[in-house]
Amino acid sequence: MKNSREPKNTPFEINGITVQPGTRAKVELPLAQLYTQTPLNVPIHVIHGRKPGPVFMVSAAIHGDELNGVEIIRRLLRHSALKNLSGTVLAVPVVNVFGFIHKSRYLPDRRDLNRCFPGSETGSLGARMAWQFKTQVLDRVSYAVDLHTGAIHRDNLPQIRANLSNEDTGAMANAFGVPVVINSVLGEGTLREVAEAQGIPVITYEAGEALRFDESCIRAGVKGVLNVMHHLGMTGSRRTKAPREPYIARSSSWVRAERDGVFLSLVALGAWIKSGDLIGRISSPFGGDDVDIISPASGILVGRNNLPLVNEGEALYHIARFEEVSEVAESLEVFTSDIEDGPTQSGQLPIV
């Protein structure tokens, strides 16, 4: 009886396809072509709830070599929480299809698609793809999570980057449920900047390394996206406990290589580092003196270079500073063991 009084959702239309309430569809958005003139479509999964609610986008691989988000979305689509949905999920596993098939961050013209927004109909390849994506997908959306990893050979501790001056964005960053949040107003041309400018709150999840899967980063990502959907009132009661409040970094900075050589790291991601600590060495492969890397700052290691061959000036460590650094370190420990001991999400076998 109660159900008959619940408001019903109306059909959702995208790219000429009508998706009925309580159904799913895979829509192929024709964003580009190969020079063989084979269409290079961007598949968008539309999960349209029976009940009305927000239109929520989760996107990955706007940098084509950042793969954790692709697996996060694959697991999300199989998750039982999506069966009784209020509102609409637009899940885009691979935004930069060109980069994805070339295992590259960039487009074939070496542009970064995440610097091409809002784009234009008559601009470069990137501008045209960005414009299509913006007008056909992003403009329809009320909230979004964009999934990223570190660049090639760079590993990121799971973290949220968000413009916290927007209250709704800040609330999504809190809801995601990873311990570290970095307040960042992104540079020109990013999807996040353009969306925020038109009033769509977007958070970025950064976790792991390009061209690699990381099981913990993936699990935390699936959980985080579900936490945000729960916060937006799109899913029913939560089976797991509510996440702890995250810690917002006061600032963050990179430690760079002072000379060329072989880089040996002595600290792991998530480590609590104090100013003056020995955190690494640069040695020569042909003998000679080692150079110690002394941390210039206290904080938590949120990003690290994983390639031992470095040139002077190269970014080695990303350290985030916090008011309450010991609490962050403790929260990270709890978070890491919860994630590692917790479910893989959607009953998947863990990637090891």
Ligand SMILES: [Zn+2]
């Ligand atoms: Zn990225």
